[in-house]
Amino acid sequence: EAGVAQSPRYKIIEKRQSVAFWCNPISGHATLYWYQQILGQGPKLLIQFQNNGVVDDSQLPKDRFSAERLKGVDSTLKIQPAKLEDSAVYLCATRGGGADSPLHFGNGTRLTVT
Amino acid sequence: AQTVTQSQPEMSVQEAETVTLSCTYDTSENNYYLFWYKQPPSRQMILVIRQEAYKQQNATENRFSVNFQKAAKSFSLKISDSQLGDTAMYFCAFMKHEAAFWDAGNNRKLIWGLGTSLAVNP
Incomplete structure (x- = not known):
């Protein structure tokens, strides 16, 4: 079974620039999550999709962050404009089957904002 | 609100x-x-082990086992015969169990600890 694919692996941008991350879930996984993991901390949930609908985006800074999951498969997370404090690893995770099935994580994108 | 605490930021252990x-x-x-x-x-985040609170028996996965003390709200991870490949950050996480048949949205947040950095030394 292919895993959760994320790209790019690394990204360095200057503050106020824009950036986008891409996630391709495991085939058939309906639930998709984006997490932000700042160095030295655990992951923080940004947004959760069920198919192409948003289930929870309560912790997404909507003034600068946006995410979409058109067609309920791939997802993109965008930051516009980026701030220094957005430097983090952005993890995509997906879940298939029932609600108790495990999360599968991608390798993440490490974003550095200078 | 639920919280998860990992009191050991860093640990090290000798191989085996x-x-x-x-x-x-x-x-x-x-x-x-x-x-x-x-x-x-x-x-990449990799699931090591999972425990359901209603189960009294401690979960085990090969060299990994837990000591689940529900009354004390403690959930420690024991790694036996440590290997160099075990070097990693280890995160403890909590999730509510809402057995609602309509909960198709799977809206269950994982609450994470801050992690423990484990170094296995040769």
Whole structure:
């Protein structure tokens, strides 16, 4: 079974620039999550999709962050404009089957904002 | 609100020895799940072990086992016969168990600890 694919692996941008991350879930996984993991901390949930609908985006800074999951498969997370404090690893995770099935994580994108 | 506390920011162990990582949590829920995730330098989060709160028996997965003390709200991870590949960040996580048949949205947040950095030394 292919895993959760994320790209790019690394990204360095200057503050106020824009950036986008891409996630391709495991085939058939309906639930998709984006997490932000700042160095030295655990992951923080940004947004959760069920198919192409948003289930929870309560912790997404909507003034600068946006995410979409058109067609309920791939997802993109965008930051516009980026701030220094957005430097983090952005993890995509997906879940298939029932609600108790495990999360599968991608390798993440490490974003550095200078 | 639920919280998860990992009181050991860093730990080290010699190869082939045993190490225990601690985790405590706070919740008023009776039914929930607890997890240990491993995050090696590759950054991918890997599920190590999972425990359902209603099960009294401690979960085990090969060299990994837990000591689940529900009354004390403690969930420690024991790694036996440590290997160099066990070097990683280890995160403890909590999730409520809402057995609602309509919960098709799977809206269950994982509550994460801050992690413990484990170094296995040769």
